[in-house]
Amino acid sequence: MIFLVTGGAGFIGSHLVERLLAEGNRVIGLDNFDNFYDPALKRRNLTRALQNPKFRLVEGDLRDEGILEKVFREEKIEIVAHLAARAGVRPSIQNPLLYADVNIRGTLNLLEACKKHGVRRLVFASSSSVYGNNPKIPFAEDDPVDNPISPYAATKKAGELICYTYHHLYGIDVACLRYFTVYGPRQRPEMAIHQFTRLIHQGKKVALFGDGSSRRDYTYIDDAIAGTMGALTKEHGYEIYNIGESQTISLSELIQAIEQRVGKRALVEYLPPQPGDVERTFADIRKASERLGYRPQTKIQEGLDHFVRWYLDESCK
Numbered sequence: 001m002i003f004l005v006t007g008g009a010g011f012i013g014s015h016l017v018e019r020l021l022a023e024g025n026r027v028i029g030l031d032n033f034d035n036f037y038d039p040a041l042k043r044r045n046l047t048r049a050l051q052n053p054k055f056r057l058v059e060g061d062l063r064d065e066g067i068l069e070k071v072f073r074e075e076k077i078e079i080v081a082h083l084a085a086r087a088g089v090r091p092s093i094q095n096p097l098l099y100a101d102v103n104i105r106g107t108l109n110l111l112e113a114c115k116k117h118g119v120r121r122l123v124f125a126s127s128s129s130v131y132g133n134n135p136k137i138p139f140a141e142d143d144p145v146d147n148p149i150s151p152y153a154a155t156k157k158a159g160e161l162i163c164y165t166y167h168h169l170y171g172i173d174v175a176c177l178r179y180f181t182v183y184g185p186r187q188r189p190e191m192a193i194h195q196f197t198r199l200i201h202q203g204k205k206v207a208l209f210g211d212g213s214s215r216r217d218y219t220y221i222d223d224a225i226a227g228t229m230g231a232l233t234k235e236h237g238y239e240i241y242n243i244g245e246s247q248t249i250s251l252s253e254l255i256q257a258i259e260q261r262v263g264k265r266a267l268v269e270y271l272p273p274q275p276g277d278v279e280r281t282f283a284d285i286r287k288a289s290e291r292l293g294y295r296p297q298t299k300i301q302e303g304l305d306h307f308v309r310w311y312l313d314e315s316c317k
């Protein structure tokens, strides 16, 4: 089977590439190595994949029709995992036009190429942020998602909608995965677990927005990949699935757990809550469990053990 993974050099993308290669597939990774965080880290993410002759890296931008045309002409791509995006809630408030351009126009560009070249299935990386401040917990796929509270969330919802249109018009099989804060080795450096670990380890101040009581459902990378593999290998028509752990931890508890593992106290600076941040995320994963066979295995305490060990190893290099 031939897969295209957009954003293949990123955190989730590089793990997915490795998993698809391990199962004997040919994998094309498309990535523009943008400067949202250090592109050298993304190159490092691909070290293992690049040793596999079944992997091809295409350095290019999703918004470039020419590059997509070239890739789809040269490779008989059957299934696409569309992970490339500008991620992050807070920076999307500073730069909404860029987020719309990459996440909406880029997705549309890709869907056009999928239509033209007869792609069978597309799995789209959506986000739990589409739920906004949903009062009902846990969040289920059929809850209303008409009130995104950041441009990033709005672009992810827009992506789900445009994927539906291409499913309806051209019969592309689509699964949208609403990932709930994914963490683990290679996590993006600006995300909370990575950032807190780094700052605590370096003895620097940790900015905590709000009073520490906000809660998140954190998904370990191996579980996110297992859910994604389930989606890539099944028929959907058009479906949306939550990919979370269905367990939450507060920000204060998270910091304590990281302190214990790093062996240092955090120098916490309390700041007002940030606009765009949601109070709580909590995934109802029954649908993914029934349809994708999704069974998250790694609880936060164990996942943090793996993450902090990885971070400390990397910081010695």
Ligand code: NAD
Binding pocket: 006, 007, 008, 009, 010, 011, 012, 013, 030, 031, 032, 033, 034, 036, 042, 060, 061, 062, 063, 082, 083, 084, 085, 086, 087, 088, 102, 106, 125, 126, 127, 128, 178, 179, 180, 181, 182, 183, 188
């Ligand atoms: P990431 O930033 O590590 O990966 C995204 C990759 O896409 C990067 O390597 C980047 O260089 C690439 N990219 C960006 N713009 C591109 C463009 N125009 N053309 C080609 N490549 C481009 O982020 P991640 O955490 O691995 O997230 C992967 C996907 O999952 C994203 O769509 C993100 O919105 C979504 N998601 C992630 C999380 C999470 O917790 N990590 C949660 C919800 C949704």
